[in-house]
Amino acid sequence: MATIRDIAKRAEVSPGTVSFVLNGKGDHMRIAAKTQEKILKIAKELGYLPSISARRLRNSESKNVPVIAILWTLDTRASLISRFLKGIQNKSLFKENLFEILIQPYENGKLSEVESLHTGNKYNGAIIANASDEDLRYIEDSNLKVPIVLYQRKSDKYSTVNVDGKKTGLDVAEFLYEKNQKNVGIVVPNLSSQAVSLRQDGFLEGVNTLGMNNLCVKYGDFSEKGGYDAMESLIKQTNSLPEALFFLSDPMAVGALSACHEYGIRIPEDLKIIGHDNDEQTSYTAPSLTTVHLPVEVMAGACVNQLIGQINQTIETATKEQYETNIIVRKSC
Amino acid sequence: MATIRDIAKRAEVSPGTVSFVLNGKGDHMRIAAKTQEKILKIAKELGYLPSISARRLRNSESKNVPVIAILWTLDTRASLISRFLKGIQNKSLFKENLFEILIQPYENGKLSEVESLHTGNKYNGAIIANASDEDLRYIEDSNLKVPIVLYQRKSDKYSTVNVDGKKTGLDVAEFLYEKNQKNVGIVVPNLSSQAVSLRQDGFLEGVNTLGMNNLCVKYGDFSEKGGYDAMESLIKQTNSLPEALFFLSDPMAVGALSACHEYGIRIPEDLKIIGHDNDEQTSYTAPSLTTVHLPVEVMAGACVNQLIGQINQTIETATKEQYETNIIVRKSC
DNA sequence: TTGTATGCGTTATCAA
């Protein structure tokens, strides 16, 4: 990459002159028009790109604030991202530019290829938002240079901001039990996620303990379409649907509502549906969706607090923060 | 902010030693255990924060890639953000870490306070995603140091990636005309946005030209709740609803569907509804929502291309890219 | 117009 010195050499002037010209101060500094032209031409030929790092280093007015990376996989679903960023955006520290957010993508299963976690050259700390089981094992065995916080994951080694997924599953089972829905089923996103597995385990354990009947475990894509397809296939293959279905994500539940509508299955009369996340749209479906509230925004803020604490060395050890989920009762169940 | 040299002075060692210790290479460099302790203690006392800029500058393996800032207001709605980022995430240049994304928040109406647009110290270029009319006027009168691209805005001075909002409005009016819906209305988000105004103008012009009747222009918050409230108030205050309503955002249309459901108004029999954006959820509402497809993901990618071209000086002048919208016909209209 | 110092962390070389 060409630097200001490379340009200076070619143009046979000093680096300072190049700097002036490239910053539009050429006239003010009375640099000859010809020289300016020459410099601009060479800069373009060499594809000059100002180094932000050097600029930042130089001008010390702009305080040295922590840089926080958000690592998410390329397949992270939309509703998580927007709620997560909303949670961060509302932090006053962020509004006041007291830390910076860098978006760092990585491919699911290839967290090991993100070198900056080892060099510490790109950010002061990282929030890992959606680690797959594989990536989780990897970092558990690694010694990273930068502090990290895991969102919705467990870890022996790192700070986490989490909920008790198992308890959530149990809660839902109990909720259905008390509503006298004994024949139930569950629809699960087909991805390798600790959070999802725990909810599923908890639910099935609860169903078992309470003497209910689990009629189906159905898998599908983590999306409206996945929920629609799963529901449609259930409708077509079964003569008797369960009394209630627990969808482990709201988008899937929304898709399922649509499928039920299509096939004339009345919610909640013929089938009760309960979702998970409490995404904004769930208040406005027809019927409105009973769902588990996951405090994404609050947890995102907690991730930032946690990480900044570690970066500032005011928080010593890896801490585990746990948040509560609760069932929002609406009309679908 | 404490530097490595500050620590060195206090600890009465050299900066190099401090660097080794803080990077965990103390043992390898055979620094005495006591010295290491002292250094770590002082670093903590002084609240040492490694300067990412200095680190980046030093290790030149990590290429100097363009840093792109996304400037969005604190009140930007969720659905835009997630689709926009999805569009960027899918760019192969981003996956390969050939540019970086910095999230830069600002307060609506206070774009003028974002100094980094003038200093160029924080990023090589910026995408301004949601400029209010006020902020737009400001930048139109300013001389910014970094290249910018405006998303969904017009400008005499800067590159833009836009759609023809007026034409969209006209298209919708014509669409309703051809469906023989002559008594119509429009529901508008109550915010100062060029994009929204243009759609509204186009629609009203079309309604006028085609000899249709515009029965209402209703305002509301840019959200499901805003749409719900607007619809509810329309239902309560009018004896005769329009035959068709155009909502300038999908979340509002979704909220309105919910209100109609609540009040027993059948869609599309009693009232036809058409939204705008084609957010993912609109395929799965009951009934599914007819809406205007806005190619957010594609436009986000175009913003990045445009900006990188300008940063690399391969694109000279401000260029205007225009994308097409089209009406996705589903069941609500 | 130019030369030089500066900002900060890393690291290769040198010294006791």
Add this chain to the structure above:
DNA sequence: TTGATAACGCATACAA
């Protein structure tokens, strides 16, 4: 065995 010194990366302000 323990540590110091100095050069380097890049842009820019300031004195010359």
